[in-house]
Structure formats: C-alpha cells, structure tokens
Amino acid sequence: MSGRSLFQKVWDDHVVVPETADTPAVLYIDLHLTHEVxxxxxxxxxxxxxLSIRRPDLTVATLDHSTPTVxxxxxxxxxxxxxxxxxxxxxxxIDNCAKNGIRMYGYGSDSRGIVHVIGPELGATQxxxxxxCGDSHTSTHGAFGALGFGxxxxxxxxxxxxxxxxxxxxxxxxxxxxGKLPRGVTAKDVILAIxxxxxxxxxxxxxxxxxxxxxxxxxxxxxxxxxxxxxxAGARAGMIAPDDTxxxxxxxxxxxxxxxxxxxxxxxxxALPSDADAQFDKEVSIDVSQLAPMVTFGTNPGMVVPxxxxxxxxxxxxxxxxxxxxxxxxxxxxxGMPVDVVxxxxxxxxxxxxxxxxxxxxRGRKVAKSVRMLVVPGSVQxxxxxxxxxxxxxxxxxxAEWREAGCSMCLGMNGDIxxxxxxxxxxxxxxxxxxxxxxxxxxxxxPLTAAASAVAGxxxxxxxxxxx
Amino acid sequence: MEKTxxxxxxxxxxxxxDIDTDQIVPARFLTTTTRKGLGKALFADWRYDKDGxxxxxFILNTPAAAGCRILVAGNNFGCGSSREHAPWAxxxxxxxxxxxxxxxxxxxxxxxxxxxxxxxxxxxxHGWLLANPGVEVTIDVASxxxxxxxxxxxxxxxxGFSKYCLLNGVDQLGYxxxxxxxxxRFESERAWxx
Numbered sequence: 001m002s003g004r005s006l007f008q009k010v011w012d013d014h015v016v017v018p019e020t021a022d023t024p025a026v027l028y029i030d031l032h033l034t035h036e037v038x039x040x041x042x043x044x045x046x047x048x049x050x051l052s053i054r055r056p057d058l059t060v061a062t063l064d065h066s067t068p069t070v071x072x073x074x075x076x077x078x079x080x081x082x083x084x085x086x087x088x089x090x091x092x093x094i095d096n097c098a099k100n101g102i103r104m105y106g107y108g109s110d111s112r113g114i115v116h117v118i119g120p121e122l123g124a125t126q127x128x129x130x131x132x133c134g135d136s137h138t139s140t141h142g143a144f145g146a147l148g149f150g151x152x153x154x155x156x157x158x159x160x161x162x163x164x165x166x167x168x169x170x171x172x173x174x175x176x177x178x179g180k181l182p183r184g185v186t187a188k189d190v191i192l193a194i195x196x197x198x199x200x201x202x203x204x205x206x207x208x209x210x211x212x213x214x215x216x217x218x219x220x221x222x223x224x225x226x227x228x229x230x231x232x233a234g235a236r237a238g239m240i241a242p243d244d245t246x247x248x249x250x251x252x253x254x255x256x257x258x259x260x261x262x263x264x265x266x267x268x269x270x271a272l273p274s275d276a277d278a279q280f281d282k283e284v285s286i287d288v289s290q291l292a293p294m295v296t297f298g299t300n301p302g303m304v305v306p307x308x309x310x311x312x313x314x315x316x317x318x319x320x321x322x323x324x325x326x327x328x329x330x331x332x333x334x335x336g337m338p339v340d341v342v343x344x345x346x347x348x349x350x351x352x353x354x355x356x357x358x359x360x361x362x363r364g365r366k367v368a369k370s371v372r373m374l375v376v377p378g379s380v381q382x383x384x385x386x387x388x389x390x391x392x393x394x395x396x397x398x399x400a401e402w403r404e405a406g407c408s409m410c411l412g413m414n415g416d417i418x419x420x421x422x423x424x425x426x427x428x429x430x431x432x433x434x435x436x437x438x439x440x441x442x443x444x445x446x447p448l449t450a451a452a453s454a455v456a457g458x459x460x461x462x463x464x465x466x467x468x
Numbered sequence: 469m470e471k472t473x474x475x476x477x478x479x480x481x482x483x484x485x486d487i488d489t490d491q492i493v494p495a496r497f498l499t500t501t502t503r504k505g506l507g508k509a510l511f512a513d514w515r516y517d518k519d520g521x522x523x524x525x526f527i528l529n530t531p532a533a534a535g536c537r538i539l540v541a542g543n544n545f546g547c548g549s550s551r552e553h554a555p556w557a558x559x560x561x562x563x564x565x566x567x568x569x570x571x572x573x574x575x576x577x578x579x580x581x582x583x584x585x586x587x588x589x590x591x592x593x594h595g596w597l598l599a600n601p602g603v604e605v606t607i608d609v610a611s612x613x614x615x616x617x618x619x620x621x622x623x624x625x626x627x628g629f630s631k632y633c634l635l636n637g638v639d640q641l642g643y644x645x646x647x648x649x650x651x652x653r654f655e656s657e658r659a660w661x662x
Binding site: 013016017021023024026028031038040041044051083085086088129150151152153154155157162163164165166170200201205231234236265268300302316317321411412430432434438 | 484494548550570582645647662
C-alpha cells in the first residue's frame with residue numbers, strides 16, 4: 001500500500017461515516033467560518049425546522065462582504081452609508097449570532113475583517129483541521145495544511161445543525177513549483193501562472209497540493225495567496241504541507257493551543273505532510289525561475305500573460321467575447337494600457353506583506369492624477385499594524401484612499417465599485433465581467449504591479465520601480 | 469425540495485464557456501436574506517440594458533426561450549463563487565436542468581440540493597445540442613439518461629444518493645440529522661479536539 005497524501009490524512013481523520021457506493025461520507029467540520037451574505041437563509045431554514053446550532057463553539061462569525069469600508073462608529077451609521085438591504089443583512093447576521101451563541105467579530109471588535117484574513121490571524125486556522133465557509137475562497141486556509149473549502153448556503157445549514165457535511169472524496173492534484181522567484185515576482189504571479197497553465201477548469205473535482213522548493217520558501221501570507229486562488233482553477237481546495245514556517249506563524253496566536261496542548265498539536269502537525277510514496281491522481285510541474293509579473297487580459301483568471309507580453313490571439317468565440325468586453329485588441333501590448341482605478345485588497349492580497357509591497361512602490365511617488373486608488377486592509381489587525389508602521393501615511397501622501405477593513409471592491413457589494421467602462425488593476429481574485437461594478441473591466445495583478453500601474457496611470461512593470 | 473424525475477423541455481442554448489456565478493447572479497443582488505424572488509436577477513447584466521429594459525437580443529429574452537426549462541451551456545458552467553443564489557435564481561426563473569461538458573463543483577453541489585439537475589455529457593452530444601438549439605429533449609433522472617429527439621439515449625453521471633434525493637424530493641439535512649449518534653460518538657472518541 002502506498003503512503004498517504006496530506007489531503008488523505010486530513011480526510012481520514014474526519015470521516016464520521018465512511019462513504020459507500022450509495023452514500024457519501026459524513027465528514028466532520030472543525031471550524032465553520034460565517035459571514036453576513038451566505039448565512040441568513042441557513043438560519044431561516046434551521047428556525048423553521050426548530051433546530052439548534054450543534055457546536056456554536058466551533059463557529060466564528062464576522063462582517064466583511066457587504067460592510068462599508070468607511071468608519072462605522074455605531075450600527076446607526078450603517079443606515080447612512082449602506083443601502084437598506086445591505087444594512088438589514090448585517091443586522092440579521094448580528095442578531096442570528098447573538099441568538100445562537102456564535103462568536104461575532106463585528107463592529108467594535110479588534111478582530112473583525114475578511115473571514116479568510118481573520119481565521120489565520122486569530123490562530124483559529126490550524127494544520128489538519130477541516131474548515132468550511134459559505135465562500136469559495138475558503139481554500140485560503142489550505143496554506144496551513146488544513147482542508148478548507150467553500151460551501152453553499154444549504155450546506156452552511158448542514159454544518160450549523162450537525163457540524164458535518166456529506167462529501168464524496170475528491171481527486172488529488174499535485175502541483176510542483178520549482179525555482180527561485182525573480183525579484184519583483186510574487187506569489188500572486190505564481191498562482192496566476194499556474195491557473196494560466198492548467199486553466200480555470202483544470203482543478204475541477206480535485207484538491208490541489210502545492211509542493212516544491214518555491215512553495216517551501218514562501219512565508220505564510222504568500223502561501224495564503226496561492227491557496228486562495230485554487231478555486232480559480234476550479235479546485236475544491238488547495239493545500240500546503242505544514243512546516244517550521246507554519247508553526248512559527250501560529251505560535252502565540254489568540255486561538256492557537258498553548259502549553260502542553262501546543263506541544264501535542266505541533267507533534268500532530270509534523271506528521272501531516274504527504275508520505276514520500278504518496279500517490280496523486282495527477283501531477284503538474286512549473287518552473288518559476290524565469291517568471292515575470294503576470295496580468296490578466298480577459299474575463300477569467302486563466303486569461304493571463306506576463307505584463308511584458310501582448311494580448312494573445314485566438315479565434316475561440318468566448319475568447320473574442322472576453323476581448324470585446326475588455327476593449328483590448330489581440331496582439332496589443334499589455335504595458336501602457338490606460339488605468340482608471342487601482343484596488344489593493346481582498347482575501348487574496350490584503351495582508352501586511354501585500355501592503356508593504358504596495359507601499360515600497362508608492363513611497364515618495366504619486367498616484368497618477370487620472371487614477372483612483374483604494375487600499376483596503378484585510379482586517380482591523382492589519383489596519384492597526386499598517387497605521388503603526390506609517391503605511392497609511394505613505395498611501396495617503398501618494399494620493400490613495402486608505403479605508404476600513406472588508407471585501408470592498410473585490411466584488412463591489414458594499415458600494416465600493418468601479419464605474420462602467422473603467423479599467424481597474426486589482427489585487428483581488430476574479431476578473432469576471434461586472435465583478436467590480438457593472439461594465440467595469442478588471443485586470444488581476446500583484447500588489448507590486450497594481451502600485452506601479454497606479455503611479456504610471458497605465459499598466460506598468462513594477463520591476464524598474466523596486467527600491468534598492 | 470420538489471421531487472424531480474423527468475424534465476422534458478425545449479432547450480435554450482448559451483454556448484459561452486466558463487459562465488461564472490457572477491454572471492448568473494451579480495453580487496449586488498446578494499444582499500437579500502431569503503432565497504425567494506431571485507429569478508429577476510438571473511443574468512441581470514446580460515439581460516437588461518442600463519435603464520433596466522430587457523435586451524431584445526439576449527437569448528433568455530427571445531420568444532424561443534419562453535417556457536424552456538433546460539439550459540445547454542458551454543464548458544465549466546457555474547465556476548467562481550459559492551453563492552447558492554445562482555441555482556436559486558435559475559430555478560426561480562424556471563430552469564430545472566443544466567447540460568454542459570463540465571459543471572463547476574460547488575455550483576453542481578448547490579444545484580443538487582435544490583432540485584436543479586446537472587447533466588454532464590460528452591463533447592459530441594454537447595456539440596449536437598449547441599448546433600440544434602430549441603430541440604425538445606428529455607432528462608430521465610431515474611435512468612440517468614438524456615434522450616434526444618432522434619431516439620438516442622445518452623447517459624450522464626449521478627451518484628445514487630443524489631439521485632435518490634432528487635427522485636424523492638428529500639433534502640440531505642434529514643439524512644445528516646439521522647447520523648447524530650455517530651457524530652456524537654466521533655466527537656467523544658476522537659484523539660484530539662478542535
């Protein structure tokens with residue numbers, strides 16, 4: 001018998017009832033992250049059936065998707081700054097959590113933020129856990145060697161009521177990433193290159209394990225950026241084996257184990273990496289030693305090229321439709337395309353290292369007059385840390401807006417939108433049509449490339465602007 | 469969830485690949501706190517002009533699409549966000565099945581929990597359906613077959629459990645609640661506690 005993969009070990013450890021030919025497995029969930037958008041109907045269903053929450057202690061709630069990114073002193077402010085439906089949704093979430101004994105990191109909490117930023121920050125995200133959330137970017141938590149995946153609202157109800165999900169075991173896909181990343185090339189560029197290589201459906205039905213020397217060299221925030229976009233390749237989840245970097249990150253976090261429990265947890269985590277003879281259903285390799293900063297040109301994250309390249313040529317109908325929507329011509333260089341908006345934020349790129357990257361380009365420079373730039377920290381913690389380091393001043397002095405934590409312009413639910421026709425260079429994860437506002441055109445890039453483009457007023461290569 | 473055994477309808481065809489859930493329901497409609505009434509938000513940015521009037525050339529606004537309950541879509545339909553609002557909107561609009569060569573995982577899972585039948589077919593069958601919009605086809609959940617007008621029957625994958633739930637209109641929460649003893653045992657016996 002061959003050895004087990006990281007995924008297989010975490011899966012095996014959570015099977016309550018094994019799957020059969022006729023029935024899926026009952027899989028136990030260790031951590032349920034919740035937010036205001038995908039939970040109200042789940043609570044409605046539980047209420048109508050007279051069911052209670054099985055493990056409120058394993059459930060964590062926050063407000064991120066439809067929350068405004070201007071300061072909210074009290075809930076009354078919501079009625080001024082938010083649309084009535086968004087304000088009502090937020091109140092519903094607060095109320096549902098209060099009535100059911102669920103920990104809510106809401107307004108006034110030092111720990112509020114994007115659900116995939118605060119889980120790791122609190123130390124709630126840990127190796128070997130099963131973690132779900134009604135949000136496809138739950139794959140982010142796989143950076144810790146957890147099995148994290150997005151679920152729908154019906155399944156949110158299943159977890160609230162039973163702490164379990166019905167699941168068929170997915171396939172496994174190993175992605176081996178080798179080579180030293182060149183200067184100015186980041187984890188965001190790596191994951192965009194991977195999606196470009198395997199396609200937006202390349203991971204469907206699979207859990208990815210990212211492996212190799214490049215992955216080992218990344219810090220936790222960069223690993224989160226990689227795992228975050230696993231869903232953009234269609235994968236259920238993306239995982240990275242826990243190691244010293246993981247353990248060091250978690251040590252001392254508020255919800256991480258302490259004392260003897262910490263020692264026991266570390267011993268358990270050390271046993272999680274895939275065995276040397278583990279088999280995967282599929283393997284893909286990518287060499288990143290010559291990789292350039294990547295940007296998308298179309299309307300899905302697989303439509304991506306090096307920033308120094310031109311828009312590719314294809315006669316595929318969906319490809320042509322994408323170029324028409326983006327108002328870009330095949331064969332035209334990406335560099336120099338006029339930019340209207342730059343967004344630094346989202347669960348992909350809103351952590352301290354991302355803000356450091358953006359600030360390193362903006363320090364002593366100005367955002368082009370034609371550009372509106374928003375910098376939105378992923379959490380209150382990130383916001384405080386950035387302000388303590390003076391990064392907010394760097395952004396403001398450059399002419400960017402420094403806002404409160406939330407999902408913001410990643411999906412434009414809270415009023416932070418790009419206008420019809422505007423081109424937005426964004427550090428988020430989806431460049432779908434209208435994702436950032438009706439008719440808005442999104443170009444996905446790293447925080448370095450986004451900041452360089454903000455300064456230039458056109459899509460720009462960050463490498464010449466890197467500090468010495 | 470309603471029982472679903474046979475879906476018989478003319479098809480409406482959207483050949484584009486990678487149609488994502490942000491197209492199926494744009495995020496600005498997600499501030500709702502119920503699943504009801506999302507049909508009007510279905511494909512909103514493709515379906516209406518900037519004044520909110522239906523665009524005559526969008527397929528779902530054409531007379532040929534009226535009453536169609538089966539959507540034939542390009543590969544990787546439903547990719548992107550986990551929003552269950554996507555199948556809710558399709559169902560509220562009147563769609564009961566989606567046929568494609570590939571359907572994204574979370575969308576597929578959400579569909580099965582709401583009685584929307586995901587039908588994955590081979591390239592040749594898909595190509596024929598794309599080339600012949602509006603044909604009447606039958607989806608038979610019990611036999612996992614798509615029947616074409618010329619009498620051909622094409623199988624599609626559907627696990628036994630999902631099939632049982634569709635045919636009987638059973639939602640999976642009941643099954644899970646039935647496992648509560650096993651869940652309690654697992655919680656008390658596992659070697660470490662989260």
